[in-house]
Amino acid sequence: MKGMMRAVVIDAPGAAEVMQVRDVPIPEMRPTDVLIRVEACGVCFHDVVTRNGVMKRGIKMPVIPGHEVSGIVEAVGPQVRGFKAGDRVTTAQRRHICGYCMYCRSGRETSCEEREFLGDIGLNGGYAEYVAVSQDNVCSVPAGVPLDQAAICACAIGTELNAVRDVAHVQAGEKVLVTGAGGGLGIHGIQLARLSGGYVVAVTSSAEKAKIIAEHGAHEVLLVKRDEDFSDAVKAVTGGLGVDVAIDNVGSPTFSATRRSLAMGARWIFVGQVTGEFVKLNPAQLFMRDISIKSAKSTSRKQLQDSLELVARGQVKPVITGELPLSMAHQAHREVESGRSTGRILLKPAL
Ligand SMILES: [Zn+2]
Ligand SMILES: [Zn+2]
Numbered sequence: 331m332k333g334m335m336r337a338v339v340i341d342a343p344g345a346a347e348v349m350q351v352r353d354v355p356i357p358e359m360r361p362t363d364v365l366i367r368v369e370a371c372g373v374c375f376h377d378v379v380t381r382n383g384v385m386k387r388g389i390k391m392p393v394i395p396g397h398e399v400s401g402i403v404e405a406v407g408p409q410v411r412g413f414k415a416g417d418r419v420t421t422a423q424r425r426h427i428c429g430y431c432m433y434c435r436s437g438r439e440t441s442c443e444e445r446e447f448l449g450d451i452g453l454n455g456g457y458a459e460y461v462a463v464s465q466d467n468v469c470s471v472p473a474g475v476p477l478d479q480a481a482i483c484a485c486a487i488g489t490e491l492n493a494v495r496d497v498a499h500v501q502a503g504e505k506v507l508v509t510g511a512g513g514g515l516g517i518h519g520i521q522l523a524r525l526s527g528g529y530v531v532a533v534t535s536s537a538e539k540a541k542i543i544a545e546h547g548a549h550e551v552l553l554v555k556r557d558e559d560f561s562d563a564v565k566a567v568t569g570g571l572g573v574d575v576a577i578d579n580v581g582s583p584t585f586s587a588t589r590r591s592l593a594m595g596a597r598w599i600f601v602g603q604v605t606g607e608f609v610k611l612n613p614a615q616l617f618m619r620d621i622s623i624k625s626a627k628s629t630s631r632k633q634l635q636d637s638l639e640l641v642a643r644g645q646v647k648p649v650i651t652g653e654l655p656l657s658m659a660h661q662a663h664r665e666v667e668s669g670r671s672t673g674r675i676l677l678k679p680a681l
Contacts (some may be wrong), residue, residue: 396456502527
């Protein structure tokens, strides 16, 4: 489709103000692309580290950020099957995958060598009126799931589903620590860990968030100061043993405290990293206690489909705490970067 659209553009990394709304061409469609009129786009920490320059790998500026997109199909390329104009859809976080490599053919397209992360490359991302995404990364939204909620089913819910179900394999009765529990990932990780039968121990540094975290199913909510070692508190609520699983949405800032919170034989799943800092680790600290480190990266389309089903059935409740127009993207970033926001903030081009 020819024409111009409004979008948030970042020309070079910097503070939140580097994001400017301007008119750019509607993205060109490849033959397998679905062009989506954006209803909502979730604001993710990924977008913050893209914008502030902490993440450099795979980024090609100028860029329109945003990979948590829902909307209505505007047009489809000649090779698209299964989608038509007017469909309600949401996207996995990628703009393109090859579709035939061993990763794509085993439900692990998150590792496809050809993958292009949506919103990392050029002027095609979710902070815009339109976005073009290949059909392999698009899902229909079930009736009964509002598009606002569908927008965050991939990243904020699907990535935690990846971590809790498909990487950690949380079992009924296991004790599960969730760090960054009030954030966009954590608040859904809590719900998924509970749904899997886990005894959920949540850590947060915000009293306001503590209440919401408890409402969303955490069995224990530990309110700690930023940079405080919370491991004694975790031990106190787990019979002195620590947790069997840690779903770590924070990374470096909570590294040592999380390690000291782990029970013998625990699985430690890395999902998020909010700073670029390296950490100190003595390998003996792992093998002397049979601790495994694993990681979960983004969301496959299968995980997205399952997340949409969980939301449609009311088993997971998407937590959205604000919606802003594109012109307020800088404010959304400040909220996310400072850790003030609970759950997800959406940008909506129609506002
Ligand atoms: Zn592939
Ligand atoms: Zn995201």
